[in-house]
Amino acid sequence: MDLFDDLHLQADAAPTPIAPGAVLLHGFARDGAPALLQAVESVLQQAPLRHLQTPGGYTMSVAMSNCGALGWVSSASGYRYSACDPPSNQPWPAMPACLLELAQRAASQAGYPLFAPDACLINEYVPGAKLSLHQDKDELDLRAPIVSLSLGLPAVFLFGTPSRKDRPQRYRLVHGDVVVWGGPSRLAYHGVNALADGEHALLGRRRLNLTFRCVGLKQ
Numbered sequence: 001m002d003l004f005d006d007l008h009l010q011a012d013a014a015p016t017p018i019a020p021g022a023v024l025l026h027g028f029a030r031d032g033a034p035a036l037l038q039a040v041e042s043v044l045q046q047a048p049l050r051h052l053q054t055p056g057g058y059t060m061s062v063a064m065s066n067c068g069a070l071g072w073v074s075s076a077s078g079y080r081y082s083a084c085d086p087p088s089n090q091p092w093p094a095m096p097a098c099l100l101e102l103a104q105r106a107a108s109q110a111g112y113p114l115f116a117p118d119a120c121l122i123n124e125y126v127p128g129a130k131l132s133l134h135q136d137k138d139e140l141d142l143r144a145p146i147v148s149l150s151l152g153l154p155a156v157f158l159f160g161t162p163s164r165k166d167r168p169q170r171y172r173l174v175h176g177d178v179v180v181w182g183g184p185s186r187l188a189y190h191g192v193n194a195l196a197d198g199e200h201a202l203l204g205r206r207r208l209n210l211t212f213r214c215v216g217l218k219q
């Protein structure tokens with residue numbers, strides 16, 4: 001954590017356009033974070049975080065869970081969206097209203113007033129955890145944006161283009177930041193650098209990232 005997090009300067013900044021269709025809403029969720037965190041914790045009690053296997057045979061350093069009608073899962077045999085949490089074979093917990101409303105308010109502010117996500121992937125990073133460059137393209141309706149909410153320790157987010165060859169730009173995402181990724185940005189390569197060590201007043205030694213998605217119920 002640095003001095004500026006405590007001074008609340010970033011939250012007062014005007015939205016930063018990251019790329020066509022992508023906008024960073026500084027501190028959009030900061031005041032509501034304690035209630036949002038409580039809702040996330042209740043989801044995680046029902047569907048605990050776990051380290052998934054990748055089809056390439058690795059174990060992900062980021063721990064994951066989901067809420068909503070569909071959740072993202074990965075195993076040695078591939079990745080997909082699923083209506084059930086594989087270990088329990090139970091439906092994912094419902095998306096808490098406060099989380100859905102936050103995602104809809106952010107999407108609306110970014111020019112997507114009809115955002116109706118049916119999936120929310122919850123990522124937990126501890127120091128050292130990272131997410132390699134990838135695209136999210138398994139959702140059926142690519143016209144819908146993805147909304148991301150960052151809580152806890154700051155992260156360096158890498159944002160490229162739809163071509164893997166282009167060198168990504170770096171953005172610092174801090175507690176309470178919300179980003180809406182739509183339009184031409186929707187298929188951009190992106191990732192997260194290894195989380196630096198630190199201690200966050202509300203979350204401790206970790207970062208949570210929630211991504212709200214319109215997957216389409218047909219999967």
Ligand code: MD3
Nearest residue numbers: 123136146148181185186188190209211
């Ligand atoms: C840009 N999560 O879960 S959030 C993911 O911080 C993921 O945990 C990262 O990438 C995290 O798939 C980044 C920001 C984000 C999410 C999805 C995007 C940016 C995106 C999809 C398309 C373009």
Ligand code: FE
Nearest residue numbers: 134135136190
């Ligand atoms: Fe992603």
